Amino acid sequence: MSGNMGITFRVMINSISDGIYICNSQGYCIAHNDAFLRITGIPIDVVGRHVKTLIDDNLISDSATLEVIRSGQRVSKVISYPSGCEALVTGNPSFDEEGNLINVVCEVRDLSELSTLKDELKYSNQLNKQYREILKNYDPTSVNSSQKITTRDPKMRSILDELPRIGDSDATVLIHGESGVGKGLIASLLHEHSNRSIKGKFIKVDCSAIPSSLIESELFGYEGGAFTGARREGKAGLLDKANHGTAFLDEIGELPLFLQVKLLSVLQDHKILRVGGNTPLSMDIRFVCATNRDLEKMVDEGTFRKDLFYRLNVIPVVIPPLRERKEDIFMLTLSFLDKFCQKYHRSLSFVPEAMDSLYEYSWPGNVRELENVVERLVVLSQTGLIEKADLPEKIRRANQAVVLPEIDLIRRKERKIIPLKAAVAATERQSIERALQQNINLGSAAQALSIDISTLLRKCKKLGITRAAASAEMR
Numbered sequence: 001m002s003g004n005m006g007i008t009f010r011v012m013i014n015s016i017s018d019g020i021y022i023c024n025s026q027g028y029c030i031a032h033n034d035a036f037l038r039i040t041g042i043p044i045d046v047v048g049r050h051v052k053t054l055i056d057d058n059l060i061s062d063s064a065t066l067e068v069i070r071s072g073q074r075v076s077k078v079i080s081y082p083s084g085c086e087a088l089v090t091g092n093p094s095f096d097e098e099g100n101l102i103n104v105v106c107e108v109r110d111l112s113e114l115s116t117l118k119d120e121l122k123y124s125n126q127l128n129k130q131y132r133e134i135l136k137n138y139d140p141t142s143v144n145s146s147q148k149i150t151t152r153d154p155k156m157r158s159i160l161d162e163l164p165r166i167g168d169s170d171a172t173v174l175i176h177g178e179s180g181v182g183k184g185l186i187a188s189l190l191h192e193h194s195n196r197s198i199k200g201k202f203i204k205v206d207c208s209a210i211p212s213s214l215i216e217s218e219l220f221g222y223e224g225g226a227f228t229g230a231r232r233e234g235k236a237g238l239l240d241k242a243n244h245g246t247a248f249l250d251e252i253g254e255l256p257l258f259l260q261v262k263l264l265s266v267l268q269d270h271k272i273l274r275v276g277g278n279t280p281l282s283m284d285i286r287f288v289c290a291t292n293r294d295l296e297k298m299v300d301e302g303t304f305r306k307d308l309f310y311r312l313n314v315i316p317v318v319i320p321p322l323r324e325r326k327e328d329i330f331m332l333t334l335s336f337l338d339k340f341c342q343k344y345h346r347s348l349s350f351v352p353e354a355m356d357s358l359y360e361y362s363w364p365g366n367v368r369e370l371e372n373v374v375e376r377l378v379v380l381s382q383t384g385l386i387e388k389a390d391l392p393e394k395i396r397r398a399n400q401a402v403v404l405p406e407i408d409l410i411r412r413k414e415r416k417i418i419p420l421k422a423a424v425a426a427t428e429r430q431s432i433e434r435a436l437q438q439n440i441n442l443g444s445a446a447q448a449l450s451i452d453i454s455t456l457l458r459k460c461k462k463l464g465i466t467r468a469a470a471s472a473e474m475r
């Protein structure tokens with residue numbers, strides 16, 4: 001610090017991170033702290049100099065001090081300095097007991113630092129609030145509170161609307177859809193919607209996960225001594241466990257041909273025959289099957305039985321891939337974020353650029369992939385914000401542009417959903433460029449936009465808008 005002040009005062013004033021600049025009642029600088037020099041980059045000793053000479057020497061663009069001396073009131077101004085920084089300078093008058101001005105103390109706040117921090121904090125608070133509100137008001141279709149399905153997609157909603165009716169019937173359902181779209185979830189909801197959930201269980205069998213040599217005995221069970229290594233007392237199969245309930249046969253396209261015949265007879269006769277057994281056992285099972293393969297093509301190729309296909313496909317349910325219901329990406333992301341934040345006791349939000357990238361990505365692994373990505377981000381995140389840089393590279397590459405040009409915005413409008421941040425940025429850019437082009441100075445441009453100059457400067461900096469670029473843009 002410079003100036004003729006006591007040591008305690010010097011230590012105190014230098015512990016402040018904002019710049020402090022003190023003038024006497026005539027406008028001569030009597031002291032300043034170290035932060036003042038760091039922020040302003042003024043290369044000369046200003047103590048003893050009149051502020052007017054600093055303006056004349058182009059060291060400051062304006063003076064709050066002169067305005068305070070003139071008006072006797074607290075004054076704030078945005079002032080540019082040789083460091084290239086723009087600062088919000090607030091001049092505070094101090095008076096003696098008779099009300100005479102003694103000196104003017106100016107606080108110099110680096111707007112770029114301040115606005116970045118403020119923006120981040122404000123934005124993160126806004127997002128958190130917004131997310132919580134959406135989740136609070138959103139009514140996910142929930143069944144018995146154990147399973148929740150999140151969707152806004154019209155096709156998905158019509159499937160959900162049909163679920164109670166399909167659940168009530170005992171007809172066989174074949175769910176078609178890519179891996180990870182939620183076929184298992186829909187199947188379990190069907191069970192929960194039926195009165196089978198009261199008297200029986202939901203048993204899932206992944207036909208692709210059980211080796212073909214074991215699948216028959218796993219499904220149908222076996223009698224004692226049916227084969228080498230079999231238990232002496234025999235064993236009930238998974239279908240036994242589904243008695244009075246629902247058997248969900250996932251990846252049904254992987255079922256070997258010989259078992260397709262056996263399954264067909266179960267569907268027709270409602271009886272199962274254990275491996276090595278002679279007496280068929282009556283079973284009351286509702287079958288829901290799922291596949292990510294084109295079963296009709298497999299029928300044509302002779303790898304899937306036609307009669308079984310028609311027997312299974314009584315009620316077909318087709319679940320669209322996530323890339324065809326982009327509206328769901330936002331909702332699902334927030335829903336998974338909430339779930340994993342609760343699980344891992346974290347509090348996190350996505351910055352808009354990260355959300356844009358999630359939106360743009362094609363999600364070949366569908367909802368499961370999204371769920372896994374969000375869980376990983378929640379576990380690995382070290383700050384309260386998930387940024388674009390935190391996303392896996394393949395997702396980051398899906399969206400390089402942060403601020404979308406208007407043309408892209410229109411193209412996106414046609415696809416109905418525009419990420420909120422991109423829409424706001426494009427609209428802000430357009431209004432600011434127009435205001436800068438149509439107004440002679442920053443003050444009137446800010447007035448036209450109904451914001452103050454510091455906000456205008458901050459937004460210009462953030463969006464990379466200069467007056468020259470704005471004028472060129474509008475021509």
Ligand SMILES: Nc1ncnc2c1ncn2[C@@H]1O[C@H](COP(=O)(O)OP(=O)(O)OP(=O)(O)O)[C@@H](O)[C@H]1O
Binds near residue numbers: 179292367
């Ligand atoms: N709409 C949704 N809302 C909430 N969670 C969902 C939704 N769809 C899928 N999920 C979740 O995504 C994950 C994958 O879903 P699911 O296992 O049902 O997919 P799948 O189509 O059966 O996959 P696969 O074909 O590989 O067996 C699960 O954790 C599931 O809970």
